[in-house]
Amino acid sequence: MDQASILARAYCIKIFLILLSITATASVMADEVPASGWLVPANTPFQTTKPLLEQVVTTDSKTDLSHVRIKAEQGYWFIVDLNKRSQSKVEVIYADNSHLAQLNFYILDESFNPLVEVKNDAYRYVDKVLPHALLPKDEARWAVIYARHSEDDRLSIGLATGNEFANLINKKLRNFFLITGLLLLCLAVVGTVYGLSHQAKSLYLLAYLVCVLSEFLIAKGVLNYFNIEFASLWYTKLQFSFQVIALGVVNFYFIHYLQSQNLLNARQDKLTVYISLFCVAALFSCFMKQSVQFAVVTVCLGSMLVVLSYLFFYWLSNTKKAMQFKFVLVWFAVVLQTLCWQATLVAGAQIQQLNDMLLVLNVITFVMVLLIHERKCVMQYSYSLTHDDDTKLPNKQLLIERLDSQVKLSTEHSLLLFRPAVLINARANFGYEHVNEQIKLTMGKLAQQLASMNVLCVEANLQHSRCIARLDDSTYGVVIVGKLELSQVEQFVCVINSVFAEGLTHQRIHLIDKVEIGVANYPLHASTSLQLVQRGLQALAVKPLHGERWHMFNIENVTLSQRRIAIASALKEAIECDQLSLFFQPQIYLNTGKVHGAEALLRWEHPQLGNVPPDLFIPIAESSGIISDLTEWVITQALQYQKKMIVLLPEHIVSINISAKDLLRKDLPVLFITLLNEHQLNPANVMLELTESATLFEGVDIKNALNDYRLIGVKIAIDDFGTGYSSLAYLSKMGFDEIKIDKQFVMNIEYSKNDQTICRATCDIAKSLGSYVVAEGIEDSQSMAKLQSYGCEVGQGYFFSRPLPFEDYMQWLEENLETTTVFVNDLEKVVDLIGKNNY
Template structure:
């Protein structure tokens, strides 16, 4: 195990990598050089063989010229010509003597005289005369016409160079014939000139080859002939042959034919000899390679240790950081990248320490008032409830919402409003610390909402503290020479009187707070009658919580269609509740209650989660739609909403552009400033924003134009009857023009007929949804619906391809 870990260390990996690279480069270099040497050697040998063929032919021509010159001297000898003309027995001896003497001088193997009657009248070799007779007689006419001729003849499988020269006095009275053997002598001469091994071979009428003269030893020459018979030479006659003393590249050159027999010369070049001059270079390269590997290995070891040792020290520092030890400084006195890395580690240590402290503060403290935020308040409330459960005591929560704060923000601005919130926080803290019960804790939940935790407190004391807090706010606040009257509504709920959980107590206290604000009664203790249907509403809240845990909610969707192309481009996400006892519970029966109790935030988070799952599944099928999710007033007041959405997107690997968040005009106008802050943060994330049910609220167009929205949805109340109501049609047309002038996408909902569809197309509306296209369907059936959807005539394009785009 230790050896395995050591091999996996950075030092060993660096060394291994360096060594592999060096060896690979050196080996590849050697192979490339060796391949180059071999390629060059083959090219050089091929060129040598080509040149050798030319040289050998030139050598034969030179020999022929020499023979013709010697024969011409004899043919023009006066005494010789006279002897031929006399043609008696005495002159015949003279002719034979002249042929023999002249042949020896020019080293001819045989000399002969052909008479004017074309018969061989004299010869120095009867054997050659008989063997060459046919060839010689066939050359007489050419010799007479060209003042001489030469050719190749074969006698007893031995080749001869034959020269025929006419004897004129002044007409042709005969022909002199001289023969020259093509044997080892010419092969040696060729070897001396070109350094090529030369073999003279003849082929009989049966195709059998015989070496008659070679620079090779006889056994090697015989082996060459045997290989030559089975070799398949290329177009240029070249072939490779493995002989006893090595590999040769050879070329056969045919030099003559005689009576079905042939004579050729085989030129051969040894590969070993051709690359001999490169062998020392290869040895030098091999030596340099080995030396380079040894030197590089040594340098690699030193380099690996220099890199790995400080990194090991930095690893130990990182482990200390992992355990939360940020105290020890990192000290490396180095000027290279390792020193820079060490300095960066030290800066990171200090930065992490600061950020952890800041994160802890931001996670549990409100930056504006320096009070605990909602998260910390919930933690303290859960701890207090657990402690009260052990002691059998009670805990109360006061939830407070300021009156007229929205008006102050709109008139005086956000800076003034922030300063006002800080003064309210100071006044609440001062009021609580003035009491003997110093365990009370105040927190800012968000916006203008505050909460007070009263552990070990009964109902009477909670009501008393609430009255004192309200009284402290009755005194006007002074800011920038401005006197501001501000009040509050306070809701009271406690454990175990009203609920047994932190979230439940806060929800009930919030219900009581809104009741207090509606009745302008100051402080109100929670009562079940405040909820719709009293006890039924209480059970409904519990059932809503259980519905999440038991997965009773179902995601439905209603497709959104592009009116220009008839293609599905999006879908609105809707929720349905399948109750185990009540059956299907319609949204109108539980959504308002969820908004009232604050449970809508949990439901919105569920909707976003399920929509993200659906979007991911559709994308895996090549279908890309923009899913619309509705936000409530409570959602817009949630400062953590953007972070929650970002977490969902990250977990499902989706981009913000996959969603469009729909907000009603009424939700925006309940608190325009806070709503705009939340919307701007969502817009910066890259999410599309849509104003839902446009035209049914009381929003100001001057304010709406400042919102970072991308889409307007015309309420279905204007769309349903626009085919028959010209007033509705005018409103829809004006809204479409307004949206386009503001650079927004316009969506009409509530389309229930093809006539309305075509009216909206004529008006230039961008998208639509309604029963004409599809009622809300289960999310699992959306992909199948897209494949089956067919738009009205004239807009029938492939919906699946459209959705995939």
């Protein structure tokens, strides 16, 4: 449910209440002016009726003509004495039944001779509302009405002055249009609610209102205005059929509701069939005689009322919830309306006004119940927008609203965000339901301790006051009012840590963990509430160092984080757009001066970021998942260059660094095999360099992965040896072909006894394991001589060459091959000189 739908539903409720207050002031009762006279059952035409009328007036007594029942196919003469018309100023005679098959008015003189032919062409639309005749002045002595209908019906004869008749017409029309308008308004409101919510109860109420509106329009003779001759015999009977269908809709809704509550599964199908049969029987009864139809409708209404009562009391006896007043009200209103409908079949127009009143009251009741329910849904939705579903704590939106109010007042405040790691671990071990209960208890304890401190109430109402907000699944926030003081922040940090120091326990499992805390201040760190929340999250994301318990927002950390994000987003593009390049640093045999090979080093020159060092973008590539693409690019380029380098030096060895993330990839050995075959390279001339930390990554699987590469024929080297925690047994088990001494032990080897000891021991270890040693970071001849004396075979460093682009490296390689002999002679002299000085 989106916010627009909720607002639209709220506006529907308001519009309905406004219009309802206007229409509720109107009366649904109509005044009647009854008449008295003589009633003569006879089917004779008017020309032959004069003796009969004279005899009846002379011999019979008057009767009340306000409520007369006529039988089917029987004609009736109604005689009204107008002799005293001048005293009462009677001007109109009318019959309150507009859908009779035949209704004729005659105005007679003292001798029962017609004075004038009654024609109401000028008032034909008024005649559709209330059939009538205008009485001539001073001449009319008798008024005679002839009435006949195809079915049993009722008729009311009345006299009125012109003003009284006009008022009577106005009241009838006003009541008709007010009730019709109210029903149409209710239809529009319920239709709108259904269009927005698509709930079944709205659809059922919509169908009920359609049936009630149809029944009301037929009862008021609306079809008379359209002169539908062929339908005049049966359309009025639809009034009672729509009553049955309306009650059937209510039953269907109760069945649907009970089914949704899993209370009526077994009996549902049978009850639905019974109610459907009653509705069909009511429809077919329109083509039966009126007496038969009344019997059928009475049985259908009574039967469905029994079913409705059964469903209602069945719900009361089986539901575990407290009895809802709205269901009792709906049931009582439907029962009362049904009883009134059944009484109308017997009493007819005498209780039609009561039926109209009940109709209005019931429709208003049903729609109000629906709107109250929708209002409750709107309130619940509004509450859910500003509160967490699990813990009922204020959420991020409500927190930002409160921060906005503080910003508008220019009040200094600090946002303290904390993330208890124990909650994340507890969800994985204990489940959400238990942890949510523990969160409520823990946050309740924390709120009690913070209540006496200078905190901002994020939510304050009659029920409760809350100062803790939940931003997401594991992050919570507290607003500290006032200037930023580190001592005050420390006090809050102590309170929070003390509350979570107890940890969480469930089924004898006890979890205790740290709490990460970040703080940002307004206006020191942010100028808006959203920015303040962002600053707080950035402070929260900083990893704690040296026992720190919390972090204040620092722009330097943000700059570094933003640079890491920019690098991660640009790295994928760098691979695709060929922004990367390989540099090669030569590796030299220390004894002979010949070229052993070169280590391939990755370099990245970004157009905007500039030169990005590998130490920065390699970890980012590993954390962002781009390292696989990066490794494949390096291997592909290195082996392409190796094909060109072996043309100058067939025994040239290229060393390729591989990440620990890619070491266990099953498709990487396949890539090596494909490229080696494609370029026709000797696998023994390819060296994979693994850092010591990478070789300690999931130990057993690493050995199996290395065996896959050894089957190909590729050699394996351990890089940066001495910086990790490898044991001799571990090195022996792995069986590395090459051990590289890290440059931090080589650069100060001339002056550091510890570095000398480490390098000498590494060379001894390598010899005992059958591996050869490569020393990194050789920058002068003295370091080279010492390593050579320890038995180190190969060296690389600035003393030989800096890392070179491929073209420069090829040129260097070609020149070096020509000067190797001279270099070896010079090297022997240097070694002899160093040996004399040392010994």
